[in-house]
Amino acid sequence: MTHTADVAPTGGRMPNDTAPSTIGLRVLQGMGMGTADVIPGVSGGTVALILGIYTRLIGAIRTLAQSPTALLRGDVTSAGERFRAVPWPFVLPVGVGMVLALGLGSVVLPPLLETYPVETSALFFGLIVGSLSVPWSQAVEANGSASRAPLVALAVVFAVAAFLLTGLPEIVIDHPPLWRVFLSASVAICAMILPGVSGAFLLLALGIYEPTLEAASDLDVPYVATFVAGAVVGLGAFSKLLSHLLEHRLAVTMAALTGLMVGALRVLWPWNEEGTLHGPDGSGEAVVALLIGLVGFAIVRGLLLLGRRTGHPAEHTDVIQ
Structure with a gap:
């Protein structure tokens, strides 16, 4: 097994994970991701990408998921090694x-x-618009001197797919059976770690968004336990594939993620009514929305600029080979 060092793109080492200030930062980063996952149309994966922890997070999830898989095979030693290898x-x-x-x-x-x-x-x-340059710049950098045309084409394909997906009608199921909760969670969790794909929106499309919020609020243990079990199964399977793509097909993966983020903007259009896009009711409303959108754009650009100045715009994965 080889353990790659944690190095920032600028060449400097990343913050010490055991330092109190870094622990506080990680909690805030997690809160940003969690907040995004509650909002239909926003992805926690997008926030992780903006904050520079996406690749490392996927690597950590992959390593963690390998532990129960080894345990199911009866390989207790390997399961223990994988569990201890998680950062x-x-x-x-x-x-x-x-x-x-x-x-x-x-x-x-x-x-x-x-x-x-x-x-x-x-x-x-x-x-989200302010953060689009994050995956695209990584795609271009990983692509080197090769033609960008395939990357652009791939991004367009995924943008169209995301645009169509986010136009699916919402379904509401008052009392979903636990088997549906399990399957829906296993699908939605995959979206939650993909930038541009909203796990909350998929829960809406699958009909269990509101029941899940109510179950979490009411501490419905059987429902929550079933949801968590489905999420763990889905996360384990998908993180392995995504981690492989990030390691071996970074350019095309980031181009695809850029397209997903662009297409998913449909859900966040301020005048979106059940998948149908409308215009503003008046010029005053349009101006307010534009100004607030510019504030959001400026926040992200400011965070990215701060990351470059501090030398930690992104963090590389910590994967055990």
């Missing part, structure tokens, strides 16, 4: 932040989205 000082604070944000977000965000739908959508629209 827990990185994973735990991020996980804690996500859980906190998911719990708080399930209570706070739905009323906010209902009361200020145009303003909230405009803010996140601006945030």
